[in-house]
Amino acid sequence: MRSIRRGIAQDHYPHGPKRAAAYVRMSTEPQTFSPENQLALIRRYAEERGFEIVRVYEDAGRSGLTLEGRDAMRRLLADVECGRADYEAILVYDVSRWGRFQDADEGAHHEHTCRKAGITVHYCAEQFDNDGSIGSTLLKAVKRVMAGEYSRELSVKVFAGQCRLVEKGYRQGGMAGYGLRRLLIDEHGATKAELRHGERKSLQTDRVILVPGPDAEVATVRRIYALFVSGEPERAIAERLNREGISTDLGRPWTRGTVHQILTNPKYVGDNVYNRVSNKLKQRRVTNAPALWVVAKGAFRPVVDAEAFERARTIVEDRSRRYDDAELLDLLARLLRATGALSSLVIDEREDMPSSSVYRRRFGSLLRAYRLVGYAPDRDYRYIEANRHLRALHPEVLTAVRTGLERAGGTVACDPVTDLLDVNGEFTASVVIARYRSTAAGSARWRIRLDSGLAPDVTVAVRMDAGNAAPLDYYVLPRIDMTESHLRLAESNGLSLDGYRFDDLGFFFSLAARASFTEAA
Template identity: 55%
Template sequence: MGSLNSDQGGSSNRKIRKAAQYVRMSTDHQRYSTENQSDAIARYAEERGYEIIETYSDAGKSGLRITGRDGLTQLLEDIQVGQTNFRTVLVYDISRWGRFQDADESAYYEYICKRAGITVEYCAEQFENDGSPVSTIVKGVKRAMAGEYSRELSQKVFAGQSRLIEMGFRQGGPPGFGLRRMLIDEMGNQKGVLVRGEHKSIQTDRVTLVPGPAEEIAVVNQIFQNFVEDNQSEATIAAELNGKGIKTDLNRDWTPSVVRQLLSNEKYIGNNIWNRNSFKLKKQHVRNTPDNWVRSEGAFEAIVDAGLFAAAKAIFAARAQRYSDEEMLDGLRDALQTHGFLSGFVINEASALPSSGAYQSRFGSLLRAYKLVGFTPDRDYRYIEINKRLRKIHAEIVEDTVHGIEHVGGDVQQDAKTGLLTINHEFSASVIIPRCKQTGTGAYRWNIRLDTSLVPDITVVVRMDQANETPLDYYLLPTEDMTLPKLRLSENNGLSLDAYRYDDLTHFFTMCERTSILEVA
């Protein structure tokens, strides 16, 4: 505050000390925005003679656990390997460090800093973090209060969501084949059907389910009749639907598992079911028993007769009871021998096996069933299923892209061997679809390998969502601006890359549009 650095040739009463700041914002309150935290930390630093030389930030991240908090993870990693030029970390308050459910976890991360000779100071707290008995006691209480806040909030949110379910409102997820999401206002008036990708924008609005097109409702009922009255298997039903060119609500081919899900979902008889699985306070995923489900019967207009649905349910129950434990395990051994590995997808797609849910119910978990047949999943085999799905999605996206170009009047030619698109005989484009991967810390990453052999003018990168089910967004990367053949995208990548990000391909199609000179004139 008026003192001079030694570099300026002056003397000072207080030496400027270097510090880093850590800021985190979830969705708690505007007062916890990263900007407000940084302003408060800056005032604290000025009063105490600190120079902030590094910022670690986690925006939109819960403080319940360290998984997914890249900023805090990077801070601790830098400290542990000694790659820091600061001796102090400034944090707004205890809750910004984290709302860990175990107060000792919060203390442990602070201890990592202390062990490396780096102190942590909480700028908005009414105590000095000096290691005194008083500060130790106060920190313990504050950490417990931060965790208790999350527990109380979780209970309130769960109660509110349960109430909405009982009132017949949806809590997210696609509607399903034969159904549609209807947006309604706070007075119960219908505002219109939400198409795929659309969400409510007004907090007081709600979403419920309504019957879809008559032709889809007819297909749903035919599926139930084929299963119950004609005794057809899920595989046979799926094959017939695909043979007729009928797509699912996600515009994909039918599979036995998709047919099974449709036949067992109570929303088709108007029941609203929630809390089958839970992930409270981000501790662990729990498969809840039916007595813990939140349900509202008759919440929607049914499109399937209740008696027909009950008959299908009885068939599933009888099928599960018909197999002894040893018969179920023998079938699992056969599947293991056929595929070389086991997964929920493999089980659900095998018509000779009960569903993966039946195995979970009978043996407590899929992992226990795997163990009983001598299979240890020492690696994640889901990538096989994901890659198979992405290959199919890639073909669909390229086809949609070609149609989109032609729709705006553009001319496009596709190389049958390389897949390279040549547009209007003017520029070329390559379409790649990187899968979403989760790191050990819970962060999401997309690894991109640019096709340097084809050297397209533009690479259309279609990032998949976290489940690798649908496109998340699109990057239009000009080859001349890309200096590296490989890129690793995070959820947020800064202006240098996110300047090329788009929510859809509208901008790309605009580039492909051709207009006659006469029209322009």
């Protein structure tokens, strides 16, 4: 019936053609799904059904597993939800182009959002009309599940292939790290070139292995191990290296964390380890148990000897052994007697006791742990310490943003008084940090102040995690779309705000990239 209906020529439309938007998406699939092929079929469908395509949303080279990175899809949904859509239908190649969501209900939810706004979604290449009938609803549900299952099966195959390569001693993704370099070899093991930061292999048959880096870096790594096993803690080692003017491989100052990473990563002893953490199918990043790791012993030339690595590992494991509740409270009581006050930062600064997060997990909250050792703060000292930490963090975040823009090819000037960034002389950006707060009911909240005095074109808001220790995610907020001077965010805020949320700043950095006239043409 559908093919017959499509074959009927429509000589005229009594009320004129209906306005429609086209959405196309392609990741790395065959040429069949190229944007040009999708648009060609969509245009034929529009001509047969009496639609006039007034806008095209295109996500090229983007996975359909989530909305992350699909800027065109985000804009489409934001236009629909905010009433900016000037069309009454959305034309998509098929259900899989709408998305390969692992939860089939997610795709249904986005379609329902459009339908609730009076906009219908048409799947042009499917063998059913999306008309709300029982048959089309069932087929659509099956297609959504099949689209998600395709990605799951592909993920299993890709992971198995990566594991085989790791077992053969080849490096799978990620930066080399301080004291190491990535070496490109061909399928026969012959050396081709050393890969610089940001470079990738171009041939599928080529492989990457790790080799020791410059002699100065190798000497520093060995020195870090020697200092640590002789009793010097990570923070003291970091301070020592910074005083001596030694930077990390990214040109940044050393921290306790960067030193700790060198002391605990098996790649420095030559082991190729994979699957320590994973976020398969764009899901939440998880830390895997050692039993799930894929390990190839002695795959690379070691930077440090096995004895030094084992001694460092033993020290770290002994220090982080599991304490029972009584031991944790005894350590906290000793710290209280020594300092006279407790806070998350006071706890975390101690090298000889567990972090504040251990107390939160074990006792439900720091305040409960405080009460159990007889400490009742007059006010929440964590608020003061968190603010102090965030003020110290802002210059580091600002520098990271500026560096990212410049690496993308932009020219950035920073006002020394206001910290306002001028990018390419084309737009200005302000960087703000949003502190994590918890309501009385335990819900997460963040407040963002948009500087109306400086009036930046874009505000980059860094939303901090529950411990206010590291960024959770980022909001890239254009001034033209912001009507309030203050924003109050929860964990989920609807597309009107979460349409501007990103897990990293790659999209924002890309705004600074310059294109040649040839590329632009």
